[in-house]
Amino acid sequence: MSNLLIIEDDELLRDGLCAQLAQAGYSVTAAADGEAAQTLLETQRFDGVVLDLGLPKISGMELLRRVRKRLPALPVLILTARDGVNDRVQGLNAGADDYLTKPFDMAELQARLGALLRRARLPAFGGSLELASSHSEPPLRVDAHLPQAWLGDEALELTQREWALLSLLVTHAGRVVSREDVLESWQSEPGEPGALASNALEVYIHRLRRKLVDSGLNIRNVRGLGYMLETHSD
Numbered sequence: 150m151s152n153l154l155i156i157e158d159d160e161l162l163r164d165g166l167c168a169q170l171a172q173a174g175y176s177v178t179a180a181a182d183g184e185a186a187q188t189l190l191e192t193q194r195f196d197g198v199v200l201d202l203g204l205p206k207i208s209g210m211e212l213l214r215r216v217r218k219r220l221p222a223l224p225v226l227i228l229t230a231r232d233g234v235n236d237r238v239q240g241l242n243a244g245a246d247d248y249l250t251k252p253f254d255m256a257e258l259q260a261r262l263g264a265l266l267r268r269a270r271l272p273a274f275g276g277s278l279e280l281a282s283s284h285s286e287p288p289l290r291v292d293a294h295l296p297q298a299w300l301g302d303e304a305l306e307l308t309q310r311e312w313a314l315l316s317l318l319v320t321h322a323g324r325v326v327s328r329e330d331v332l333e334s335w336q337s338e339p340g341e342p343g344a345l346a347s348n349a350l351e352v353y354i355h356r357l358r359r360k361l362v363d364s365g366l367n368i369r370n371v372r373g374l375g376y377m378l379e380t381h382s383d
């Protein structure tokens with residue numbers, strides 16, 4: 150069960166969120182101001198956070214900045230006022246993963262939250278998968294526990310980033326993985342500015358393509374969307 154922290158000063162909304170999310174199967178903790186939220190974040194482990202930006206004591210934006218320093222990979226969905234375009238941009242820049250504008254639809258909140266939590270879990274999908282493009286080519290096998298990948302009987306030598314990229318592509322084979330998803334899976338590595346990682350992505354895609362050249366699998370560049378692992382088509 151995922152542990153969620155709901156940070157919202159509006160009592161009615163907070164109670165509503167907690168009740169609905171608990172009903173949806175989440176374990177829910179609530180905080181009514183930034184200070185209480187910070188204490189909770191320092192003392193308990195959460196899988197995801199719903200954060201209202203307009204908060205007493207410590208603002209949502211400030212809290213988000215502090216959270217990001219300590220917990221770079223924690224999924225955070227921010228709630229912003231309807232006309233708060235600046236808030237939204239600032240919030241995303243400060244490291245929020247997604248946002249919803251008030252008033253929002255509870256079903257949409259649950260869908261977005263679910264997607265965030267799934268994405269956060271992806272790099273450690275925790276299983277073993279095999280992808281075969283045809284009988285003539287060796288299958289690609291990945292084992293998240295080790296973590297290690299093989300092409301047929303041959304182990305692939307992968308850096309940590311290549312591994313993160315490959316496991317994302319494999320778990321989404323046939324579907325598009327966005328650049329953001331990849332960068333997010335890399336985010337846990339300290340000391341690397343986002344822009345550098347973004348440029349590096351092309352390099353890693355290129356390297357991974359070369360390592361998969363005998364697999365019959367291809368990493369397709371889907372313009373404007375991201376990358377997709379697929380079987381070669383002629």
Ligand code: CA
Pocket residue numbers: 157158159201202203204
């Ligand atoms: Ca508020």
